[in-house]
Structures are given as C-alpha cells and as structure tokens.
Amino acid sequence: MQELEFRNGDKMPALGLGTWLSKPGEVYKAILEAIRIGYRHFDCAHIYANESEIGEAFQQAFKEGLVRREELWITSKLWCDAHQKEAVLPALQTTLKHLQLDYLDLYLIHWPVAYHKRNSPKDPIVFISLDEIPLQETWQAMIELKKEGLCKHIGVSNFSISKLQLLIDQFEVQPEMNQIELHPYLQQKEMLEFCNKQGIHLTAYSPLGSAAAEQKLEGSDIISLMKHPLIQKIAKQHQLSSAQVLIAWAIQRGTAVIPKSVHPQRLQQNFEASQTLLSNLSMGQIDQIDLHYRFIDGTFWTRDEGPYTLQNLWDE
Ligand SMILES: NC(=O)c1ccc[n+]([C@@H]2O[C@H](COP(=O)([O-])OP(=O)(O)OC[C@H]3O[C@@H](n4cnc5c(N)ncnc54)[C@H](OP(=O)(O)O)[C@@H]3O)[C@@H](O)[C@H]2O)c1
Known part of the structure; x- marks a missing residue:
C-alpha cells in the first residue's frame, strides 16, 4: 500500500474508507469487513452522524484481535457549528467519545464556513461570517489540540489556495492536509502543485464521482464518471472496473483517496485498486477530461442571504 509521509515521519495509507452516507446499521459491518480486507485508514466526520457505530466497530475489531489501534x-x-475557539476542544472530545478513542490521527476543519449551533437539524442555519470568527481563531484552537496530543496531525478541508496561504503566512504550525473533491472531472492541478511545494498532503474525496452524483447529474449533459467512455476503455484495457481506474488514478497522482462503500465486494475491489498501476498513456488521456466540475459545489452554503457565496467559498 502506498503511504503519505508526514513531516514527523508518520505514514498514512493512501487508500482509506469514506463513511459519508454510510447508514447506521450498515456502517458497523462495513468497517469490520474493511479491516478484515486490509483497510487501515478511515475517514469520519461528526456531521456524518455515524461515529458512534464506527466506534463500536473499532472496539469489536480490537477485541477480536483483527488490528491494534x-x-x-x-x-x-x-463541523461548522464549532468554529469558536472555546467550541473546538469539546467538539473533538465528542468525536473521541463516539469513536471510543483517546486520540485521532488527523483532525480537519471540515469547511471554511461557520454557523451557530442549532437545537435541532430542522432549525434554520444562522451563518457566522469569517470576519466574526476568522479561520485563524479556529486554526489556533486546532493547534492547541495537537499540542495536547488529542490528535497527531491537523489540517483542513475544502480550503482554497488563498485560504491555505493565509494560514501558512500567519502560523508556524501549518496545515498538513487539505481534503478536497478530486477526480478526473475536477483535477485541481494548480492546488496539487501548490500543496506539493508547501509540503501539504491532499486527500481526494468523492473520487468515484460522489454518492450524491446521480441526483446532481439528473437532467445534465455530463455523464457519470464511472460511465465515461474513456474511463471504461481504460478499465477494459487494464482488466479493472471503472471504480478501480479512478482510485488508481488518484493514488498515482500522489494523493490519498477515500472511496465510500458499504458492500463487501466493492470494498474488496476498491482495496485491490491500491495495488494497481495505470500506464503513462492512460494517465495522460485522463488528464484531458478535466471539466472543473464539482459534485459538491457548496451551493448549500450560499442560501438564506448569509455571508457565503460560491466566489468567496472557492476563491475562484
Ligand atoms: N471533506 C468533505 O467535505 C467531504 C465531502 C464529501 C465526501 N467526503 C469523504 O469522501 C468519501 C467519499 O466520497 P463520496 O462518498 O462522496 O463518494 P464516492 O466515494 O466518490 O462514491 C461513493 C458511491 O460510489 C458507490 N461505490 C463505491 N464503490 C463502488 C464500486 N467499486 N463500484 C460501483 N460503485 C461503487 C457507493 O455505493 P455503495 O456504498 O452502495 O457501494 C457510493 O454510492 C465520503 O464518504 C467522505 O468520507 C468528504
């Protein structure tokens, strides 16, 4: 398994398992199955509302001796409702409690977006601008978590180059990871180059074109990534599935990749993709199908006349 090395020598397996939309009742089995297959990297989030069940699965795996922590x-x-400096530690403590862990390997600011805590998910979102809670305030609190040993590494997600630059310019402790949407339709070459130069790793989310793709592509003339003729042709040439081509492509670009599945056969298939190499020709051909197309385009942050726009979210 290819690994991404951090500045202190810690190594993260390039392939991880995504858990967004992995439903309660399914995710427990999926995690245990993934550990049996050989997955050692798991991507979780408080907002996925399944961390307790994932924690149960980890405990079971430790108990059965399948793997050690x-x-x-x-x-x-x-999550975005805990960006205030005093809210960051309690948020991590909740996640650790749910996952039944003493520490995380990596903790990320999920989005460069903040809003007030709600009593119920049905309550309207009341946004807080980045002028009110600057990203620097949240980042300083993240640094404290790392100092306390509650997470070994810290990073961000959905950050643009200029938002990364802001933290790089103002802090000695810099983001070690930016987790962003990355796949052949959204290759983000400038970001890849920038992060390579700065020693920041990238994790590719929605690498198969997202669990939300079907809904998003309805009525659009964009074909789903897994059905793209080039991806299918390369899959046939290499005797792989389309999903495997997409995973291998991400790893070959030097990023981590976190495809989500709850099905044993797909978990196995996706895992095997981490042992595959695509030809230079195939990599070059995939290079040509970039559309700068986002499945997770962030429009959900631009509603209710809040301070966020697509322009100030992505800085492009
Ligand atoms: N930081 C962020 O803001 C952010 C945003 C989005 C996602 N993420 C992370 O990235 C992970 C992956 O992204 P994603 O869940 O959006 O999408 P994805 O991994 O690109 O696609 C997942 C979809 O593909 C299906 N699938 C998985 N393996 C397959 C295979 N071999 N053949 C055919 N279909 C397959 C899954 O279905 P089954 O489960 O039914 O197999 C699911 O519907 C998430 O789970 C989450 O951990 C992070």
Whole structure:
C-alpha cells in the first residue's frame, strides 16, 4: 500500500474508507469487513452522524484481535457549528467519545464556513461570517489540540489556495492536509502543485464521482464518471472496473483517496485498486477530461442571504 509521509515521519495509507452516507446499521459491518480486507485508514466526520457505530466497530475489531489501534489511521472533522475557539476542544472530545478513542490521527476543519449551533437539524442555519470568527481563531484552537496530543496531525478541508496561504503566512504550525473533491472531472492541478511545494498532503474525496452524483447529474449533459467512455476503455484495457481506474488514478497522482462503500465486494475491489498501476498513456488521456466540475459545489452554503457565496467559498 502506498503511504503519505508526514513531516514527523508518520505514514498514512493512501487508500482509506469514506463513511459519508454510510447508514447506521450498515456502517458497523462495513468497517469490520474493511479491516478484515486490509483497510487501515478511515475517514469520519461528526456531521456524518455515524461515529458512534464506527466506534463500536473499532472496539469489536480490537477485541477480536483483527488490528491494534496504532495500526489504524483515523481522521475526523470539526463541523461548522464549532468554529469558536472555546467550541473546538469539546467538539473533538465528542468525536473521541463516539469513536471510543483517546486520540485521532488527523483532525480537519471540515469547511471554511461557520454557523451557530442549532437545537435541532430542522432549525434554520444562522451563518457566522469569517470576519466574526476568522479561520485563524479556529486554526489556533486546532493547534492547541495537537499540542495536547488529542490528535497527531491537523489540517483542513475544502480550503482554497488563498485560504491555505493565509494560514501558512500567519502560523508556524501549518496545515498538513487539505481534503478536497478530486477526480478526473475536477483535477485541481494548480492546488496539487501548490500543496506539493508547501509540503501539504491532499486527500481526494468523492473520487468515484460522489454518492450524491446521480441526483446532481439528473437532467445534465455530463455523464457519470464511472460511465465515461474513456474511463471504461481504460478499465477494459487494464482488466479493472471503472471504480478501480479512478482510485488508481488518484493514488498515482500522489494523493490519498477515500472511496465510500458499504458492500463487501466493492470494498474488496476498491482495496485491490491500491495495488494497481495505470500506464503513462492512460494517465495522460485522463488528464484531458478535466471539466472543473464539482459534485459538491457548496451551493448549500450560499442560501438564506448569509455571508457565503460560491466566489468567496472557492476563491475562484
Ligand atoms: N471533506 C468533505 O467535505 C467531504 C465531502 C464529501 C465526501 N467526503 C469523504 O469522501 C468519501 C467519499 O466520497 P463520496 O462518498 O462522496 O463518494 P464516492 O466515494 O466518490 O462514491 C461513493 C458511491 O460510489 C458507490 N461505490 C463505491 N464503490 C463502488 C464500486 N467499486 N463500484 C460501483 N460503485 C461503487 C457507493 O455505493 P455503495 O456504498 O452502495 O457501494 C457510493 O454510492 C465520503 O464518504 C467522505 O468520507 C468528504
């Protein structure tokens, strides 16, 4: 398994398992199956509302002797309703409690977006602008978590180059990871180059074109990534599935990749993709199908006349 090395020598397996939309009742089995297959990297988040069940699965795996805690790489993310400096530690403590862990390997600011805590998910969102709670305030609190040893590494997610630059310019402790949407329709070459230069790793989310793709592509003339003729042709040439081509492509670009599945056969298939190499020709051909197309385009942050726009979210 290819690994991404951090500045202190820690190594993260390039392939991880995504858990967004992995439903309660399904995710427990999926995690145990994934550990049996050989997955050692898991991508979680408080907002996925399944961390308790994932924690149960980890405990079971430890009890059965399938794996030891220190052999796993576990990532989670700080949700947008806990960006205030005093809210960051309690948010991580909740995640650790749910996951039944003493520490995370990586903790990320999930989005560069903040809003007030709600009593119920049905309550309207009341946004807080980045002028009111600057990203620097949240980042400083993340640094404290790392100092306390509650997470070994800290990073961000859905950050643009200019938002990364802001933290790089103002802090000695810099983001070690940016988790962003990355796949052949959204290759983000400038970001890849920038992060390579800065020593920041990238994790590719929605690498198969997202669990939300079908809904998003309805009525659009964009074909789903897995059905793209080029991806299918390369899959046939290499005797792989389309999903495997997409996973291998991400790893070959030097990023981590976190496809989600709850099905044993797909978990196995996706895992095997991490042992595959695509030809230079195939990599070059995939290069040509970039559309700068986002499945997770962030429009949900731009509603209710809040301070966020697509322009100030992505800075493009
Ligand atoms: N930081 C962020 O803001 C952010 C945003 C989005 C996602 N993420 C992370 O990235 C992970 C992956 O992204 P994603 O869940 O959006 O989408 P994805 O991994 O690109 O696609 C998942 C979809 O593909 C299906 N699938 C999985 N393996 C397959 C295979 N071999 N053949 C055919 N279909 C397959 C899954 O269905 P089954 O489960 O039914 O197999 C699911 O519907 C998430 O789970 C989450 O951990 C992070």
